[in-house]
Amino acid sequence: MSVRAITIGLLLGLGISAAAYFNDFVIGQLPLVTHLLPATVVGFLLALVLVVNPLARWLGVVRPLSTAEVAVMAALGLSACSFPDTGFFRGALTNTAMPAYLHPGKARWQSQEVLSYVPGGSSRMGEGHVQDWPGLARGLATAGAEAPQSVLGRLWAELSAQQRHTLEELAAEGRADAGVRQSLVRALNQLLEQESLHTAEDAGELDLPPPARALLERRRGGESLNGRVRLALNRRLLVASLPGVVLPPPTGEGVLLMGGYRDPVVVESLMYGSDSREAMGLTGLPWAAWWPVLRLWGGLALLLGAATFCLALIVHPQWSRSELLPYPIARLINDLCQRELDRLLPTVMRSRTFWWGFGLLFAFHLLNGLAVWFPDHPLPTIPRQLNFAAMGELFPTASRLIEAQGYLTPTLIFSIIAFAFFIPAKVSFSVGIAPLLFIGVAVMWLKSGMPVDNHPFGAGRGNMLRVGAYLGMALIIAYTGRQYYARVAAGVVGLTRPAATGGALPRSTVWAGRVLVLCIGGATALLATGGLHWTFAILCVLMLLLIYLVIARITAETGMFVVQPFWVPVAVFLALMGFEAIGPTTFIVLGLASTLFISDTRSLLAGFLVNAFQIVDRAKVQPARVAPWVALMIVSGFVVAGAASLYVAYHFDAFSQMDPWTRQGVPAIALDRLGWYLAETGAGSEVAQMTARGPWQQWAAMQPDWTLIGWTGLGLALLVGCAGARLHLPWWPVHPVLFLVWGTFPTIVFAVSFLLGWAIKVSVTATTGAAGYRTLMPLMWGVIAGEVAISCLWLGVGAIYYFHTGMTPPAYAVFR
Numbered sequence: 001m002s003v004r005a006i007t008i009g010l011l012l013g014l015g016i017s018a019a020a021y022f023n024d025f026v027i028g029q030l031p032l033v034t035h036l037l038p039a040t041v042v043g044f045l046l047a048l049v050l051v052v053n054p055l056a057r058w059l060g061v062v063r064p065l066s067t068a069e070v071a072v073m074a075a076l077g078l079s080a081c082s083f084p085d086t087g088f089f090r091g092a093l094t095n096t097a098m099p100a101y102l103h104p105g106k107a108r109w110q111s112q113e114v115l116s117y118v119p120g121g122s123s124r125m126g127e128g129h130v131q132d133w134p135g136l137a138r139g140l141a142t143a144g145a146e147a148p149q150s151v152l153g154r155l156w157a158e159l160s161a162q163q164r165h166t167l168e169e170l171a172a173e174g175r176a177d178a179g180v181r182q183s184l185v186r187a188l189n190q191l192l193e194q195e196s197l198h199t200a201e202d203a204g205e206l207d208l209p210p211p212a213r214a215l216l217e218r219r220r221g222g223e224s225l226n227g228r229v230r231l232a233l234n235r236r237l238l239v240a241s242l243p244g245v246v247l248p249p250p251t252g253e254g255v256l257l258m259g260g261y262r263d264p265v266v267v268e269s270l271m272y273g274s275d276s277r278e279a280m281g282l283t284g285l286p287w288a289a290w291w292p293v294l295r296l297w298g299g300l301a302l303l304l305g306a307a308t309f310c311l312a313l314i315v316h317p318q319w320s321r322s323e324l325l326p327y328p329i330a331r332l333i334n335d336l337c338q339r340e341l342d343r344l345l346p347t348v349m350r351s352r353t354f355w356w357g358f359g360l361l362f363a364f365h366l367l368n369g370l371a372v373w374f375p376d377h378p379l380p381t382i383p384r385q386l387n388f389a390a391m392g393e394l395f396p397t398a399s400r401l402i403e404a405q406g407y408l409t410p411t412l413i414f415s416i417i418a419f420a421f422f423i424p425a426k427v428s429f430s431v432g433i434a435p436l437l438f439i440g441v442a443v444m445w446l447k448s449g450m451p452v453d454n455h456p457f458g459a460g461r462g463n464m465l466r467v468g469a470y471l472g473m474a475l476i477i478a479y480t481g482r483q484y485y486a487r488v489a490a491g492v493v494g495l496t497r498p499a500a501t502g503g504a505l506p507r508s509t510v511w512a513g514r515v516l517v518l519c520i521g522g523a524t525a526l527l528a529t530g531g532l533h534w535t536f537a538i539l540c541v542l543m544l545l546l547i548y549l550v551i552a553r554i555t556a557e558t559g560m561f562v563v564q565p566f567w568v569p570v571a572v573f574l575a576l577m578g579f580e581a582i583g584p585t586t587f588i589v590l591g592l593a594s595t596l597f598i599s600d601t602r603s604l605l606a607g608f609l610v611n612a613f614q615i616v617d618r619a620k621v622q623p624a625r626v627a628p629w630v631a632l633m634i635v636s637g638f639v640v641a642g643a644a645s646l647y648v649a650y651h652f653d654a655f656s657q658m659d660p661w662t663r664q665g666v667p668a669i670a671l672d673r674l675g676w677y678l679a680e681t682g683a684g685s686e687v688a689q690m691t692a693r694g695p696w697q698q699w700a701a702m703q704p705d706w707t708l709i710g711w712t713g714l715g716l717a718l719l720v721g722c723a724g725a726r727l728h729l730p731w732w733p734v735h736p737v738l739f740l741v742w743g744t745f746p747t748i749v750f751a752v753s754f755l756l757g758w759a760i761k762v763s764v765t766a767t768t769g770a771a772g773y774r775t776l777m778p779l780m781w782g783v784i785a786g787e788v789a790i791s792c793l794w795l796g797v798g799a800i801y802y803f804h805t806g807m808t809p810p811a812y813a814v815f816r
Helices: 003-027 039-059 067-079 089-105 107-112 133-146 151-158 161-173 178-192 210-220 227-241 268-272 287-322 328-337 352-373 389-394 402-408 414-422 425-447 461-480 482-492 507-529 534-558 569-577 584-598 605-618 623-651 660-681 684-692 695-700 706-728 745-805
Strands: none
Touching (some): 003 039, 003 067, 003 089, 003 623, 003 745, 039 067, 039 328, 039 745, 067 328, 067 605, 067 623, 089 107, 089 268, 089 287, 089 584, 089 623, 089 660, 107 660, 133 151, 151 178, 151 227, 161 178, 178 227, 210 227, 287 482, 287 507, 287 534, 287 584, 287 623, 328 605, 352 745, 414 425, 414 745, 425 461, 425 745, 461 534, 461 569, 482 507, 534 569, 534 584, 534 605, 534 695, 569 584, 569 706, 605 623, 660 684
């Protein structure tokens, strides 16, 4: 490990962090990272070993880079790839800013006042915030008659005659139907926006919090308040005037940008551009408005990243040296960079079969890419999508499922075929048949009259099957390394346990365990500042880390560079407790946390880190020596990615150029669900009751869905049973990874490619044995290297085209 390796690696990571958002949403090219096999990092390494090292040796000016140095650069580059992509900033800006823009077009959001349940959100009242409708009516009517100069009296005076009559009837009868409640909430919210409802003298009459008193003092000085602040003050005055009748807004901040307020400078300029953005430098960005969001969600991302970093350090010795997981992505990078000291090129590149694989795939994607760039010219193309759609007529029920399309119209992904050649045959076979088995289960549901409820954000049978499988995988991980993890746990608390095998416990794992505990505590406390009680916060954090750990395990065992769990923490809470027990505010915070951190895990930090530590370990560099620099790369990359993303968003109208799913689909998921649940809850008393519940009352009111919990248990039993059969039955054909990935979109896309890789490996080993397998290995590495190299070529060509013409270049997809 040298200074130049660390310097170049840090510069590589910072370059990716700075350029990713601009490339993805301004140039409009394929994402710079996009998955756990980033072409930018692997392509950079290829340039080093194919161009820089030979030139350095030929010129004799500098010493060629060693295998260890290239490995360190790869580790640092991979460590920076998560946050600028789907790891955080790709979705964080839109998910927190777009709800304010989408709100005017969402009728259900408006009718249910969903933003009023968001901590730090709108100060308008939702129906659930009124705890006593007859009390509200009596309070207004009495004040109108006896205290017309009070807040309630002024509010009564502003109501129409029809509205006052409705309130008088409500006070007399003691109940109101849903239409009346919604009409009154709408009318009161309109009046709460008026400046005439409050005077400076109101401060002396009511029990107000200090911020509200400060606002009234500003009014005493003649200052006019803007609409958002005026609404917040009037809401506080109403709550203070009718304590226990009207609830205050939920506490917390930073959940949405400006609480979902559509500020013309901060929010609308993201979508439509700002006239002043040319003069707005990096320091001129609205950091004050973004700070609560960055403090809450950005701080949580960093703490989860630090926890992931610690988990990767802890599991690495067990997975790499005791369980001997294959780490296909790490193996690819190591083999591409491994060279003998007296040789010009890496060992694998001295094989002619490597260059056959490299050249064929490079030429394949070059030809097809040219056809995309020049559609008006009759250039030949080689299709890689097969079409067996006619076979769907033989299976009419199954063909209706999206999982069937992976087999009926598959797209060949050659890097997956090559990866499948290097992993155990049972793993590739299991991933290949996973959608087929899920089709069988889904057809059973359809035949029984049950829908295929496999929405990743909901609590359905398909989701809960995978929840159980993830829990089962965590148990298998813990059981397999129980002696090692027990030693780590003992070291964390200052105890020692004798080592049965494996020698002394690395000190880095002990300190990683201690920092992990601190990160979990810090993440819990931070979520609590966003309006989530610590009991929900800690469970949410642990579920997020569970997902990260299992996805890291999947990529270490299979080489899948796109893994998605298709379940989220909020869905587990819904199955365990029910929406009525959770309540709208807890639901929306859990929902937004799920959306921000789980909705897309293609570039999950955990997957990058386990591969990074394996790369340096295989290059004879201790992971503990690289770990401080990896930590520095994670933090500095986060800062650079955040600044670059905000700068690009405000200066280049990036939001308007995004695809509809990123811009409007994902940001609306949690709020859409909240609006639906509120509309379906029923009577107003139920909405009010669940809104007012404290955290311990929420747990006491839990109503588990035992059917869904049963499906969770089935998923756990399937995975644990499969793992046990694999350990005790040598002939057992299926790997437990099947139950982790079935029913997920990446597996649908990759299934046929995994099956082809499995078939090639089985055929080669059955006919030619180990010798034939070793002969074909360079060809497979060449296939992957060729796809990576051509991806970098098209990224470079697209960037040159954009900067030369100012127009969005065509985008050619190599890995899909």
